Amino acid sequence: MNPEHDTPGSAHDEARRSFLKQSSLLTAMALVPGPLVQAASAELDEKVAAVFEKIPLKLEVNGIKHKLSVEPRTTLLDLLRENLNLTGTKKGCDYGQCGACTVHVDGQRVNSCLSFAVMHEGKKITTIEGLADGDKLHPMQEAFIKHDGFQCGYCTPGQIMSAVACIREGKADSEGEIREYMSGNICRCGAYSNIVAAIQEVKGGGQKV
Amino acid sequence: MNEQPKPKKQIGAPMNRVDARQKVTGAATYSAEYQLPNMTYAVLVGSTVTKGRLTGIDTKAAERAPGVLAVITHLNAPKPPSPKPEGKDPSQPQTQGNPLQVFNDDKIRFNDQPIAVVVADSWERARYAAGLVQAQYAKEAHQTNLEANADKAFLPTAAKKNPKHPMNDYQRGQVDAYKTGAVKLESEYVIPTEVHHPMELQAITAHWEAPDRLTLYDKTQGTLATRRDFAKQWNLPEENVKVIATYVGGAFGNALHSWPHESAAILAAKVVNRPVKLMLTREQMFTMVGYRPYTWQKLGMSATPDGKITGITHESIGQTSTYEEFTEATLAQTRMMYQSPNVTTRYRLAALDIGSPIWMRGPGEATGAFALESAMDEMAYLLNLDPLEFRLRNYTDEDPEKNKPWSTKFLKECYKLGADRIGWSKRQLKPGSLRDGDWLIGYGMGVGTFGAHRGAATVGAQLLPNGTVLLQCATTDIGPGTGTAMTQIAADTLGISPDKIKFELGNSSFPKAVTQGGSSTVNSVGPATQEACLALKDKLRTLAGAAFSTAKAEDITFEGGQTVMRNDANGKLPLQIGLRNNPSVKVSYSDILRQNGQQNVSATVEAKPGGEGQKYSMYSFSVHFAEVRVHQLTGEVRVSKLVSCADAGTIVNEKTAGNQMKGGAVGGIGMALMEHARIDDRFGRYVTKDFADYHVPVHADSPAVEVAFVNQPDPHVNALGTKGIGEIAIIGVAPAIANAVFNATGKRIRELPITPDKLI
Numbered sequence A: 001m002n003p004e005h006d007t008p009g010s011a012h013d014e015a016r017r018s019f020l021k022q023s024s025l026l027t028a029m030a031l032v033p034g035p036l037v038q039a040a041s042a043e044l045d046e047k048v049a050a051v052f053e054k055i056p057l058k059l060e061v062n063g064i065k066h067k068l069s070v071e072p073r074t075t076l077l078d079l080l081r082e083n084l085n086l087t088g089t090k091k092g093c094d095y096g097q098c099g100a101c102t103v104h105v106d107g108q109r110v111n112s113c114l115s116f117a118v119m120h121e122g123k124k125i126t127t128i129e130g131l132a133d134g135d136k137l138h139p140m141q142e143a144f145i146k147h148d149g150f151q152c153g154y155c156t157p158g159q160i161m162s163a164v165a166c167i168r169e170g171k172a173d174s175e176g177e178i179r180e181y182m183s184g185n186i187c188r189c190g191a192y193s194n195i196v197a198a199i200q201e202v203k204g205g206g207q208k209v
Numbered sequence B: 001m002n003e004q005p006k007p008k009k010q011i012g013a014p015m016n017r018v019d020a021r022q023k024v025t026g027a028a029t030y031s032a033e034y035q036l037p038n039m040t041y042a043v044l045v046g047s048t049v050t051k052g053r054l055t056g057i058d059t060k061a062a063e064r065a066p067g068v069l070a071v072i073t074h075l076n077a078p079k080p081p082s083p084k085p086e087g088k089d090p091s092q093p094q095t096q097g098n099p100l101q102v103f104n105d106d107k108i109r110f111n112d113q114p115i116a117v118v119v120a121d122s123w124e125r126a127r128y129a130a131g132l133v134q135a136q137y138a139k140e141a142h143q144t145n146l147e148a149n150a151d152k153a154f155l156p157t158a159a160k161k162n163p164k165h166p167m168n169d170y171q172r173g174q175v176d177a178y179k180t181g182a183v184k185l186e187s188e189y190v191i192p193t194e195v196h197h198p199m200e201l202q203a204i205t206a207h208w209e210a211p212d213r214l215t216l217y218d219k220t221q222g223t224l225a226t227r228r229d230f231a232k233q234w235n236l237p238e239e240n241v242k243v244i245a246t247y248v249g250g251a252f253g254n255a256l257h258s259w260p261h262e263s264a265a266i267l268a269a270k271v272v273n274r275p276v277k278l279m280l281t282r283e284q285m286f287t288m289v290g291y292r293p294y295t296w297q298k299l300g301m302s303a304t305p306d307g308k309i310t311g312i313t314h315e316s317i318g319q320t321s322t323y324e325e326f327t328e329a330t331l332a333q334t335r336m337m338y339q340s341p342n343v344t345t346r347y348r349l350a351a352l353d354i355g356s357p358i359w360m361r362g363p364g365e366a367t368g369a370f371a372l373e374s375a376m377d378e379m380a381y382l383l384n385l386d387p388l389e390f391r392l393r394n395y396t397d398e399d400p401e402k403n404k405p406w407s408t409k410f411l412k413e414c415y416k417l418g419a420d421r422i423g424w425s426k427r428q429l430k431p432g433s434l435r436d437g438d439w440l441i442g443y444g445m446g447v448g449t450f451g452a453h454r455g456a457a458t459v460g461a462q463l464l465p466n467g468t469v470l471l472q473c474a475t476t477d478i479g480p481g482t483g484t485a486m487t488q489i490a491a492d493t494l495g496i497s498p499d500k501i502k503f504e505l506g507n508s509s510f511p512k513a514v515t516q517g518g519s520s521t522v523n524s525v526g527p528a529t530q531e532a533c534l535a536l537k538d539k540l541r542t543l544a545g546a547a548f549s550t551a552k553a554e555d556i557t558f559e560g561g562q563t564v565m566r567n568d569a570n571g572k573l574p575l576q577i578g579l580r581n582n583p584s585v586k587v588s589y590s591d592i593l594r595q596n597g598q599q600n601v602s603a604t605v606e607a608k609p610g611g612e613g614q615k616y617s618m619y620s621f622s623v624h625f626a627e628v629r630v631h632q633l634t635g636e637v638r639v640s641k642l643v644s645c646a647d648a649g650t651i652v653n654e655k656t657a658g659n660q661m662k663g664g665a666v667g668g669i670g671m672a673l674m675e676h677a678r679i680d681d682r683f684g685r686y687v688t689k690d691f692a693d694y695h696v697p698v699h700a701d702s703p704a705v706e707v708a709f710v711n712q713p714d715p716h717v718n719a720l721g722t723k724g725i726g727e728i729a730i731i732g733v734a735p736a737i738a739n740a741v742f743n744a745t746g747k748r749i750r751e752l753p754i755t756p757d758k759l760i
């Protein structure tokens, strides 16, 4: 069962209508020369941009289908955090350098700050909120708890999403390999030893991740 | 009234964190993650010059941009009614004057100083509009290089005013005695600017709930300090300001100060009259929320040929800003760690056109220990002595600075633990003796110490009808696991299982506590938790007596989370069916409440240090042993093994304490090998702007760190016996690595970080 969600303010039809209105006004004004109109059109450019900004997007996030309307410049990270209230995915740099924003897109780990939401039309996104099976935690979450794979917890969702993918990718066969393939996820608290122990336990346990 | 198995002792047990589930499921909520109706987003615009005045600022385009609600600059900002800036006063390092007042005047004091804040209905719109703000400046010549300004270095004002201030010059024995010593050395050391860079970007959500009532969801290490600063800024009674910091995504010291972005968000929320969320960019984390200051040090040391230190002189110049005097205890370890009849220390500051520094993990001590512990290693080589043996020959059994006994000191035990685990016996005195192909192998050690500080703290404890206990305290948890440790302390004190206890923190409305910093939280909040629970038990005893027994209060005891009473033939207990023949009976806490017709019992207790500091010198100690591999062709340094041992008193939770030690060690790797925030002095602007330029250790840089605790209680610091862990986890790590690099290569690097270019 896949519930469908319409996010508030997703009325792109309405946006398109008012864009048409605005743009015909702009065309009319462009026929009138003079500095006054230039100034007015500069202002209108912004207004036009405002209505043109949003485009439709369909996404499935943690098993829930969303019909959204987003600005093309909105990152997947900001969409999750600000529009969908999925704040488990963290912003640690916004430049693709820390891994705090790691999510799975169609099963692959991705830095959500480095991809625009609109690039993911029709894709399935899994965030940390969607990893557990209801109340039953994912084995990686359990292992992080047991091995104390965090301190402040801010890098943790990214570490866990990355760790799950690391095992699925077959890149968790040794401590050295784990350290190499987890190096995109910075933990400034320095819980690395414990994170590696958690990943090794899950890998060694042979559970499906 | 069932018999319950006696719960096992929780203090010392490796209990999982009480907030672990929230942290692994994404449910933990940090300061930019609160959902408030009508939320708006703020983005700061920073100055592009380093010093001068704003001559014009054009905000028209930004104001017209879609979704923009306000553009605030010094020209239109409402002025908070705060008292006049109080000026430079290092005794009040929490800024309480100028630096809090953003958009107050046209003056530029550092590059990227906020000159405007743009508020819009989305991040994207605010960010776009912020890029449209244009500023003109009248530039002035700036100074951002410490060494070029060393000749202007000065004694901190607080020390000038007060001859007893610890930042004054220190002297024991003869001045600069090392100069006439039998074996002597004199070396200069440099620590570059390092930035805390917690993974959570500094963020605040500011909400004026009424014109005179402010709520802040803020990244802070001290909910009460933040409340005090902003209540003062807006001239509000403190109770009108509420600060919430339930989860803090790391801080390492940078949330020990109130910063301009917080002022800006609060101001913006006032102007738009809606909640405002503001999150700094990684770039802005370099410029306006503090850093470990660039510090130059010179250390002179002399010793007798048989390895007794005869003199040490340690001087330093640390960086501060032009508008605040920031000081730290760079020279503290030199005064007390080793026996030496003659010790001189001189601490100076150089004021530069850069934002203010702030304590960064193991604040000045980590900087000072780099010089002292490197010099110890250098001297050991001059004397042809094992550096561990050299340290043992200069071990102090009482504090040579304060002439007081140590409250406890188990550093020798730490040496032994660490030396065994790293395999110190493999180490060769002659550098470059061990190799594995192209890799040179070396071993080094470094010692750390930090005061076992304790402050006043209050904890409120409440027994609820279902038999669970709710504890509250305004303290924060930036990562060490405060709530977990307190739950363990409460569980042992009350004799109930930890899952019946909830410890709430990170809210300024809760009972008062010290700011989380200086390794003092467990030392301070731990005893308050313990005493609040004891007070709760006293109340229970009275209630139990009233309801069940005529026994004297002192005859009522506790066992396994129940109250134990003598079965007094004339008392009330026999009313309880089936208990007539028992010599004593047990009654659960919730039954006591029920029998008294009470919803709950509560006790709020303040615990504070007594006179123990007068009698004893109280410190935590650590030693770090590093094994490094240095590639002889590329100069790449890998820390292949790191062992950290600590004498931190009682260890409340082996698991979280061990994690904290490991984290400090990883921070030390960063300090030793990679961290360097660099300014282009021509422009006064950082050229390191993100994690691509400013390297911090990643998984691949970190070995499996081994930790060992002596775990001996200190009976003087507090009743729990704790001494503090956070700082000693990093102090001494960088010199251990630098010394190991010397042991591997014969190259002594005195300017951090030890990058390959310095080794080839």
Ligand code: FES
Pocket (backbone or CB within 6 Å): A090, A091, A092, A093, A094, A095, A096, A097, A098, A099, A100, A101, A102, A111, A112, A113, A114
């Ligand atoms: S926030 Fe995306 S990698 Fe740092």
Ligand code: FES
Pocket (backbone or CB within 6 Å): A149, A150, A151, A152, A153, A154, A155, A156, A186, A187, A188, A189, A190, A191, B199, B249, B250, B479
């Ligand atoms: S747990 Fe704090 S950054 Fe990893």
